[in-house]
Amino acid sequence: MEKRMLLRRVCFKEEVIMKIISLVSSYRINGNTDKAVSLIEKQLLSIADKENIALEVEKIHLSRIDIKTCCGCRACFDKGEEKCPLKDDLLAIWKKIHQADGILAASPVYVEDVNGIMKNWIDRMAFNCHRPAFAGKIVYIVTTSGGGTSNHTINTIKNAFTAWGTNFVGSSKFRTGELMASVEMESKYGSSIKKAAEVLFKAVKNNSAQKPSLYSLIVFKVQQKCWQESAQRQDTVDYQYWQKNKWLERDCNYYIPNKASFLKIKFARLIGSIVAIFYLKKVSKAMY
Numbered sequence: 001m002e003k004r005m006l007l008r009r010v011c012f013k014e015e016v017i018m019k020i021i022s023l024v025s026s027y028r029i030n031g032n033t034d035k036a037v038s039l040i041e042k043q044l045l046s047i048a049d050k051e052n053i054a055l056e057v058e059k060i061h062l063s064r065i066d067i068k069t070c071c072g073c074r075a076c077f078d079k080g081e082e083k084c085p086l087k088d089d090l091l092a093i094w095k096k097i098h099q100a101d102g103i104l105a106a107s108p109v110y111v112e113d114v115n116g117i118m119k120n121w122i123d124r125m126a127f128n129c130h131r132p133a134f135a136g137k138i139v140y141i142v143t144t145s146g147g148g149t150s151n152h153t154i155n156t157i158k159n160a161f162t163a164w165g166t167n168f169v170g171s172s173k174f175r176t177g178e179l180m181a182s183v184e185m186e187s188k189y190g191s192s193i194k195k196a197a198e199v200l201f202k203a204v205k206n207n208s209a210q211k212p213s214l215y216s217l218i219v220f221k222v223q224q225k226c227w228q229e230s231a232q233r234q235d236t237v238d239y240q241y242w243q244k245n246k247w248l249e250r251d252c253n254y255y256i257p258n259k260a261s262f263l264k265i266k267f268a269r270l271i272g273s274i275v276a277i278f279y280l281k282k283v284s285k286a287m288y
């Protein structure tokens, strides 16, 4: 897989203590999205150097990796992701994310949404919505667009990563037109690039996933309630995953031990329970 994957790994110190993975979905190497990510990575490494922290940054170009189109067979949902009939590099990328502390997810805006490469990757990762495995990880989102809005694009990525258990800490939108030179991007967006790196670095360094957002806590509660209600199907891979992680226990409020305030948790549990009731009314037997 390593041979087919276009990646760049940079580290200032020998002993890595923080690891950030950039996922770039643009097909264009050295296109706007790639350039924006490279500039943020440069800032991340500069902050790490100043703070004397060993940081490894690795960029993965999703377009250069063998990720086949989801065939909709549901094998990953029903039997486990390793039973997917598509033999490609998806699980190798999954493992890389699992080993990282932070993720910089970047997509160009295509017709007001993520591009197809990002969407297919998200679809192939959908089993993580059933069995979230990335709790404790920080995600920061970057979009580039011709000039239009990126809100929908950001929400598509944010919703997926939140359902997978990660903690979203921010996003940056770069209006770049067709192709912007790095120098121009740096001069036009220098402060946004610096801010993006600072926010992501600080969140990873301070382990801010221990303070999940209200939205993340609500998403957890909705998922928990749905799996608790499906107790009549205890033989499923999903149910067993939730049970093994002790996430179905009544007093469990998030995937990981956390420092969210009492009131925030109470409110999230209330809202999450209400949302789940409406959701469960709509679905009868299957989850999706």
Ligand SMILES: Cc1cc2nc3c(=O)[nH]c(=O)nc-3n(C[C@H](O)[C@H](O)[C@H](O)COP(=O)(O)O)c2cc1C
Pocket (backbone or CB within 6 Å): 026, 027, 028, 030, 031, 032, 033, 034, 108, 109, 110, 111, 112, 113, 144, 145, 146, 147, 148, 149, 176, 177, 178, 179
């Ligand atoms: C197929 C296609 C669809 C696009 N759709 C939009 C759009 O809806 N809104 C917008 O502002 N820009 C749109 N763009 C422009 C790209 O988002 C923009 O140029 C982006 O920076 C390209 O990133 P890249 O250089 O990494 O490929 C589109 C470009 C392409 C090729």
